[in-house]
Structures are given as C-alpha cells and as structure tokens.
Amino acid sequence: MNFNRRGFLKSSALGAAGAIISSSALGNPLAKQRQNLPVITRKLGKTGLELPIVSFGVMRSDNANLIRSALEMGYVHFDSAYSYMGGRNEQMLGEVFKEYPRDSFVISTKVQADGIDRRTGALGPGSTKEAFLAKFEESLGRLQMDYVDIFYFHQPPNREVVLAPQYLEALNEIKKQGKARFVGLSTHSNEPEVIQAAIDSNVYDIVLVGYNFKHQRAGEIKEKIALAAQKGLGIIGMKPMAGAFMDQERQHPINCKAALKWVLQDPNVHTTIPGITTFEMLTENFSVMENLELTEEEKNHLEEAKLVAGLYCGGCDDCTHQCKKHLPVHEIMRAFMYAYGYRDYDHAYAVLEEYNLSSSPCADCNECVVKCPKGILVADRIASVSKLRELPRNMLV
C-alpha cells in the first residue's frame, strides 16, 4: 500500500497535528519535500496497524531533533526499551513526544523480566509479575504517557519463559487496562522455539525478531515468521543491518540500505526498526520506504558480505557431533576467533586449556568429516590455533 504522512495524519483524525509541532521541525525543508511522497506500508498482522515498512530504532539515539525530523519526514513507529541508555532513551522520547498529538505516532517499548538465569534460561525466585509490572510502569512514567502502542516482553529465552503464567497474566492485564494497545515479545536467540511459543500462547500480538542476511538461522526464522504471520501475528524485524560491519574488527562497513532491503524482501516482515543516529541514516533509510528493489550492486555487496562473515564461526555447534574424536569444535573455532580476530592469544589459550586440548588434536585422524554449514575449513583452523598449546601460557600474558 502506498501512503504518506499527510494521509496518515488525516486518516488518524490528526488533522490538527501540525498546530503544536515544534517550529524547528517545521523548518526542516526535507520534511516539506517528503510529505507528499508515497511510502510503502504493510499491515501489522491482526493488530490492523498500517505502518511504513521502515521504522525508527531509537536505542542509541539521544538527539531530540533527529526524532522531530523523523516524524516530519514520515516515520511513524519509534522503538525504545526500559533498558536503553539506562532509561534516558525513554525519557528523551517522552520530552519530544509531548509536543505531538498522542495518536500521531506509534511508540513501542520493552521490559526484560528479572530473575531469569542467564546461563540456563530458567525462571528464578525474582521472576514475578509484580516486578515486571513495576518496570513497565516506570517506562510509562519516563515516556510521560498513559499507554504505549506496543509493549514487548523483552527477550524471553525459551518456551518456558514465553509461556510463564505470571508474564502472560501481566501482559493480559496491561492490555486490559489500556496501558498497551498490543503486546508482543522480542527474541534475540533461540528464535524458532520462542516464535512458536508466541504463536501457541494466543496472547502475543506481535513478534520482534532479529533477522538479517547474515543470520545463521535465517532460513529457519523465515519459515517460523511465515507461520506466525499466517496465524495473524505482526512481525517486526530488528538488527536488519547485521551489525553494520562485515568483519569483527569493524573495518568493512555493510551497505545498510542493501541489508535493510534484504529483510523487507520477505513480505511477512511488516516493518523493521534499524537503529538510526544520524540525519544521513534517516534519509537513506527513508528512501527504502519508497523503493525496495535491490540494485545489482547491492546484491553483489550482500554476497560479498556473506562471504566475509563466513570467516567467523556463528556458534551453531552443528560440528561437534560430527567430529569422530568429539572435539569441542565450535569452542576451538571461538579460540581461533580470539587469536586471529582479536589477537587475544591468552584468551584463545584459555579456551584450549579448558578443554585440555593438545597442540595437534587431529594428529591421528586421516580425514576430517566435519562439514561446517558456513563452509569453514575446520581442520585447518584447529591445526593452526592448537599450536598455541606448545607455548607456556605465561608467555601470552
């Protein structure tokens, strides 16, 4: 669907919006230029919210003028969280948005539950409904709002936590009280399981999922997203820029526009929340709202970026069970990354030592049967990094 901000304001009964919009934003010629240009929108599942395909991930932005300009250009949906910038992120948004009619923007925030064991993902004694609701109320206070449009359970690690009764009760209560129009969850790991649990719950309206061209489990996530969308859930993509760099050393930037377009080629992704910290990004991302087609140059760039990303182990651990000697292959790949990626030889050594590996753990194997899904030549890397074990550790510190 094509759509522009002026149309959105009209359809949202916000005709008078401009009356109290800050003068600095109105002076923005880019805003005036953009107002009449059509942008692509998609419906956020059964919520019925019609959003432009690119939204604003506010996480690292502390410039109020960036938010004002975004509103003027045609950005509608802004995403924050209880934890971003220790709460200052929500506070800044609260200060900006009080200048605008409440229904001229869509705001989402997230709260992470206390008391969940980071190692095992198990619920602990601190994981209560009350603690969760208290944080949500704090978020509303910082935002200076009576309600948010979307409230997410931030990063439940597994099915058990997604479906924990205390959180489902809290989410239902928030929705019933009108403090959130819609509720959802965000998932950064274990995505297929978490998304499936969200589908099964009949509580969550929206899934916010890390999804990009470099993601190790992009194929699985794509399938699960399709299922969730079919069931009427709204799907919002995060981390679309895949870390913004091809390499761990952050020397080779990713073409962010191409990465953003890649995510949005999937029609089941209804909008995305790339992090925006400059006016340049604001403009560039906006252009994706107008034209989603990947150019040949962008396609080539993404192919190259995928190859470079392949230098690094993604930690999927598909390899360990393949190894005849049951070596902890993905741990050794981690050691390789420390040694060759970060030049942290002591840390690499510590990993090798932890698993009591010799300096040539593959010596009595004739052929390596491990097939890395990323195509990493596992045997070569093991041979290379294991040589560290020939050195006394104190030489590395």
Added chain:
Amino acid sequence: MFRKLYIFMLCCCMTVSSAVAESTWFPEVDGWTMDEYERIYHSGDLWELINGAAEGFLNYGFESLHLAEYTRNDEIIRVEIYSQGSTENAYGMYSAERMPDYRQVKIGAQGYSSEGIVNFFTGPYYVKIMAVGLANVEESKIFEMAVLVDKHLDQPSRMPAVLSLLPEEGREYLSDQYIATNFMGYGFLHSAFTARYNKNGSFQLFIIRSSTEEIRKMLDLYKEMLTEERVHQKDDLYILNDTYNGTVFLAEKDEYLIGILDTEEEHTAVEYINAVIARLP
C-alpha cells in the same frame, strides 16, 4: 615451518604483553565465593549478553567485558567490568546511562546507586554491580562490593579534563555527557563534551577537542553541508542556521570547537563561549 611459528610466537608476546591477566580483574572477597561463571566478552560476542545495547558500547571504544558472579548463601552479586580503552570513553558510556535522579555515591571517579545496583567509572573502566533480579541483597553489601572492586582496579579517580572547561553557572545537574560519535546527528562531528544550561532559557553547550586539523575539518564539513546563506560570521563567531538543529553558534579556538545550540539568544551564546575560551589551557 619453525620460523613461521617463531614469528607467530613473537607476535603473540608483543601483542598481549600489556594485557591484564584474567585472574587480576576481580578481587577475592571474604565470605563470598566467586562463581565459576566468569566470562569475557569481546566486540564479536558482546551482543550475546546485552543484545542491541552492545552497539552503544562499541561506539565508545569497547575492548572487553569481564563478568563474574559472587555468591554467599542465597545472595548473588554480579560484577561487570567494561574496559572502554580510555577515561573519556568509560565516562561517555557511564554518563550515557546515568539518570539525573539516581543517588550519587562516592566511588571511582563518579558513581551512583539505585535499587539493587551501583554503577561507576574509574580510569578506562565502566563498572556495573548488581543484585537486582538475582536475589535480595542489602544495598550496603552491594556498595561494599563496589568499593572492593574499585580498590582492586586501582585507577586514578579523575574526571576527563575537558569537563573542567564547562562553566558552572546555570549548568543543569548531571547533564554533562561525552558523545563519541555522530554528535548532533552528524557523522563528521565526534568527541563532544556537552552539558545543558538554564540561563535566559534552556540551551546546550558543547566542547570538541581534537587536533587543530581535525577541528578545522569538522568546521569546514559542517559549513559545506549548509548552503552559503545559512552560514554567517561575526568576527570569530559562526552563526549557523542548521536545517535540522536550528541555530548553532560556533567558535574555533586552536584544538577546540565550542558551540551552543537550542537557543536564539546570541548574547547568552557569546557569553558562554567566551567563558569556555577563558578557561582553555
């Protein structure tokens, strides 16, 4: 082959000789057991722990995160030491997450406490100590742990020097910050110390310190970005009609770029810019 290994070894030794050994990051604390769960995160895997928030740390020169948990009976205190590479970066990340209404406590170069947490920075380290969400631990115990960690890290407790150039009059409490990248929403402006003021209305003052060449480059790029009619000069003062940020008053002085935004009051802007210039070394 042997020669190759020798070079590799030499390279290893040179690279890590200045690194702090793993075991020296955390103090031993009487009555508490340091959990076996002690982890180190680097730029490539920090996101596994803190997700998208990792990007903020990376923008402030993140080098590594050392994380440990101390346990005593049912009590658990988690200690996170973010090594940010410089005092400026540690302060920048610390101040980015500091809310003005948190209770200030005397620890490190500066610190605060809130329910179940003590956060502070000292030297190049941003330290977060927390019990919240894990178990109920008295605040005094968390603070005691923070003091021990601070002492163990043994860094000079000083604020970044540029902060002393900010005038006191009218400065809003704990509004000072260091923005390492993308200041004012521009990729070409970086390394800015800033604070908000209230005098004849609210405004923001910033000071960027860099080499004279870099300062000149930032100013030139800024002027180039705006059309000519948006740049006015009165003696040493530039008045920029910024498309996005409104009126910006700027002055360049050797290794410093000093600016005021969010006000139209030229008189106030000049007064504060001059006050900064008067304090320059």
